[in-house]
Amino acid sequence: MTFSDKPLCFYCSEYAKVAKDYSVNFASKDENSFTPRCFLHWKYKCDKCGGMIHFNGISWCSTCKKFTCVSCTEEKMVRKKFLVYDYYYSISCHKCGEYNPALDFAEYNGTHPFQIGDLKPAEDVMVWIPISKEEIEAQEFPHKAWGSERVLSLGKPTTFKRLDTLKDYNPISIWDTLAAHWLTAEEEDYHHKYKILPEVYRLLNAEKGDKILDVACGKGDLARGLVRRGAIVTGIDISKMLDYAIKTEKKEKLGINYLKLNAEKLTDKFERSSFDKVVCNMALMDIEDFKTTINQISYILKENGIFVFSITHPAFAFPACTSFRVPEDSQRNEDKLRILLDYFDERPAVFTFGIKSSRALQALTFQRPISSYLNELVKNNLILREMSEPKASEELVKKFPRNAYLDDDLWPDFLIVKTVKKSNI
Ligand SMILES: [Zn+2]
Ligand SMILES: [Zn+2]
Ligand SMILES: [Zn+2]
Structure with a gap:
């Protein structure tokens, strides 16, 4: 040397x-x-x-x-x-x-x-x-170099910060800006297609004639899937994604009832016990007031009704946890480091992604520990039936090694929970 x-x-x-x-x-x-x-x-x-x-x-x-x-x-x-x-x-x-x-x-x-x-x-x-x-x-x-910031500076292209207040941020306008991105994003997203949706469908077990509410339905992919399984579906969302869902419904009439509605205000539109099942797919971690949302879901759900939700994993996904590769351009997962930053921090996190492309976008997420979610369910008579932390199968590893090998087969990115409403126990 x-x-x-x-x-x-x-x-x-x-x-x-x-x-x-x-x-x-x-x-x-x-x-x-x-x-x-x-x-x-x-x-x-x-x-x-x-x-x-x-x-x-x-x-x-x-x-x-x-x-x-x-x-x-x-x-x-x-x-x-x-x-x-x-x-x-x-x-x-x-x-x-x-x-x-x-x-x-x-x-x-x-x-x-x-x-x-x-x-x-x-x-x-x-x-x-x-x-x-x-x-x-x-x-x-x-x-500057202290703590997680220093670790992140090693190579993570995504930057984020925790917010003490949301006063400078408007979640709805953030979602509207993102809507354009999600609509053009790859239809066949690996995580959704192979890990989240199969489990959501299995746990929800939609049957012919089931009245199902899809909370934060986005562009309506899940709602359409449920109708095809014989359910009678209502989808609500506050973002512009709903416009796409409505447009699709006009083109191909499946009888889905879409409403522009805040997930925290379900009782403005729905009566007590009006649904057999409620699903909230990949949205609860992005909803500011999850306590009110869960409370309202319980209210509009029938006795013995099923509530299924999927979220990014509170312990192993961003912003509690982050991952990056060293070197950054390596295509092997051996070079991927996953770092637990702060599991307990419940402050909102604002993050930017796609920094390297010309269309950097801002998103907002609300991290909560697993106990916060589960205790809220308990308070609202929603009894745990099953939890799922999808793990990549050997088959998936073979098919998508860059996604699944030494990654999804080692830790879960998502948490899917099935509960049943029992008022008298
Ligand atoms: Zn020195
Ligand atoms: Zn001494
Ligand atoms: Zn010593």
Whole structure:
């Protein structure tokens, strides 16, 4: 390896993005990994256990001239915004018990053993001497590289953010903009065709004469499928997708009754107990007030009626989880990483997709844990009958290896739930 091929230290590079006077070292450790490191940001030997520990998990006691690692004594978490982080570990010295910060914070603080001259680095590295304490305290660090954002920056083309409020977003207009996209999207979507719809049909088990409400019916594909199975179907939706459904109905009359209606306002149009079955296919995770929606569905459903819904999987799908390939252009699923970001965050997430094409689109989704959904069903007398997490079959893996191998055969992208309404139990 020539000098010019040498990679830069990952930590130095990240720190230099926020501390403008930071000098970036070449890496001499883990050079072929995603996080090549310089000697300063390598490992240090704990004087208690003898282990070589990552610099962010070991502290230096200047009094005892000893290192102590997180595994040898108790560490405290100290919340403090510095460099790209928002906390550090304070680790008590195994000799004197004094608490000292781990070396990541010590470096920022100017108390790293290399900075104060307690130790001399065994390899030639530039050691940053932070500006005065007062000045650094006054600095605002953006913490850009911290947490999931840093992981995502490794290569994911989709960007998203969590919203504390929806005031700048209008879900209906977002859906209307997306409608144009979905209408021209591939009709035969792999997930819908092979994993979601077969299970929705199986669980709903539409029979001749069943009165079925399709909540958020979109362009009416499922509604038409149900009519062909003999059901009497009403479809509601608030987006422009419904216009397409209505147009299709005019062209090929199947007797489907379409209404432009908000899923949270079913009782505006329907009486109590007016349907044998209700289905909500791939929409509940995009509906802002899912509690009211489930409550209204229960109200318009007959006793012993069936409610089936399918959603993106709350644990393994976006935005709780994300995936990307490293390298990005790899076509093999071995190179695909799936990362769980935040399962519990119920704030809406707005995301952009198709960034690389000229028609980047914004979408809105509402992540909720599985327990939030199930507890809402329980509150509304909707008793769980069956849950389905479609897994790619061997056949599907053979037919669609890029979709299914080392992916859909390892974790579910979707969750499909069948409940029955029982008021008296
Ligand atoms: Zn470094
Ligand atoms: Zn130790
Ligand atoms: Zn000590």
